[in-house]
Amino acid sequence: MSRKRDQPPPPGKGGSEAEVLRGFLDYLRAAVVAKVEDVPEPQVRAAAVPSGTNLLGLLRHLTFVERATFLGEKPRSWKATFHAPADDDVSDVVASYREAVRRADDVLDGSTVEDVRWRLVHMIEETGRHAGHADVIRELIDGSTGR
Structure with missing residues (x-):
C-alpha cells in the first residue's frame, strides 16, 4: 500500500476572490490528474463499482465538463463522456484534459x-466530487491514498 503525503489546500487568506477560487480549482485539477497518471492498463479503465466508473473515464468526463463550462462545447451524450475509447491511453486522456484546462484558463x-463566479464554483464542485471518486477507485486498485 502506497501512501502519498497529503498536499494542503491553497491558502484561504490574503488572496482575492478570483485567486482563491482559481487556486482551489487548480488544486483539485492536479489531484485528479495525479490519481490517474501513473496507473497502468488495464487497471486505469477497470470498472471499480457497479456503475462502471473508472479512473480514465472520470478524467475524460472532466475534460468534457471543462469544455462545456468554459468553452460552451456541449457533448452529445454526457453518459458517453465517462468512457475513454480503447485507442486512447492514459497519456492521451491526460493531454486532452490539460489542453481543455489550458483553454479554460x-x-x-x-x-x-x-x-x-458560478462557472468557477460549479467546476470546483464537479472536480472535487470526481476527485473523491478517484481517491476511492485508486485505493481499490492499488491501496494508494493521499494526494
Whole structure:
C-alpha cells in the first residue's frame, strides 16, 4: 500500500476572490490528474463499482465538463463522456484534459470573477466530487491514498 503525503489546500487568506477560487480549482485539477497518471492498463479503465466508473473515464468526463463550462462545447451524450475509447491511453486522456484546462484558463484570464463566479464554483464542485471518486477507485486498485 502506497501512501502519498497529503498536499494542503491553497491558502484561504490574503488572496482575492478570483485567486482563491482559481487556486482551489487548480488544486483539485492536479489531484485528479495525479490519481490517474501513473496507473497502468488495464487497471486505469477497470470498472471499480457497479456503475462502471473508472479512473480514465472520470478524467475524460472532466475534460468534457471543462469544455462545456468554459468553452460552451456541449457533448452529445454526457453518459458517453465517462468512457475513454480503447485507442486512447492514459497519456492521451491526460493531454486532452490539460489542453481543455489550458483553454479554460485562457477564458478565465480574460474574465472578471463576476462574469465567471458560478462557472468557477460549479467546476470546483464537479472536480472535487470526481476527485473523491478517484481517491476511492485508486485505493481499490492499488491501496494508494493521499494526494
